[in-house]
Amino acid sequence: MPRSRVEGKAWISHEIARLRPATLLDVGAGMGTYSNLLRAVTPGASWSCVEIFEPYVQRFSLHEKYDVIYREDIRAFAWPTAYDVVILGDVLEHLTLDDARLVWAAARANARFVALSIPIVEYPQGPENGNVHEAHLQEWNHDMVLKELAGVVRWQVNPKIGTYLARGAVAS
Secondary structure, three states, X not given: OOOOOOOOHHHHHHHHHHHOOOEEEEEOOOOOXXXXXXXXXXXXXXXXXXXXXXXXXXXXXXXXXXXXXEOXXXXXXXXXXXXEEEEEEOOHHHOOHHHHHHHHHHHHHOEEEEEEEEEOOOOOOOOEOOEHHHOOOOOOOHHHHHHHOOOEEEEEEOOOXXXXXXXXXXXX
């Protein structure tokens, strides 16, 4: 679904505010949840997003929430610049494990920090709203996140959603 659970949102908001990013990339923007949530704690920051499903751009007025919108698949994203923070909010569960690892590595290579929100329990979901990309392809748990996704330095585990912060390769 183009929206996400509230679990972990306060934690991510606190962590990102603490980082004081000037540039953010929201991957899988959906309805613009992270822009809505974090604009107040990132004053003056430049917001970009990657959204694979074209109808969401208009339906959720993403042009009002983001400075730059890339309408493409994150697996083929060309990374035009490095970002202070890349947000992978409810994205990796929509990919195979191999693709999730590749996207994670690319995000870390192009960011100072990567923020992740992901279901860490069985959370089946199929295509929705005519969007085949809404289907969950990989089930995750907390231990698997720590094993498969390098660089995680902080986290908060909630009943259904885990939120994580990882260091990227871009120097501060």
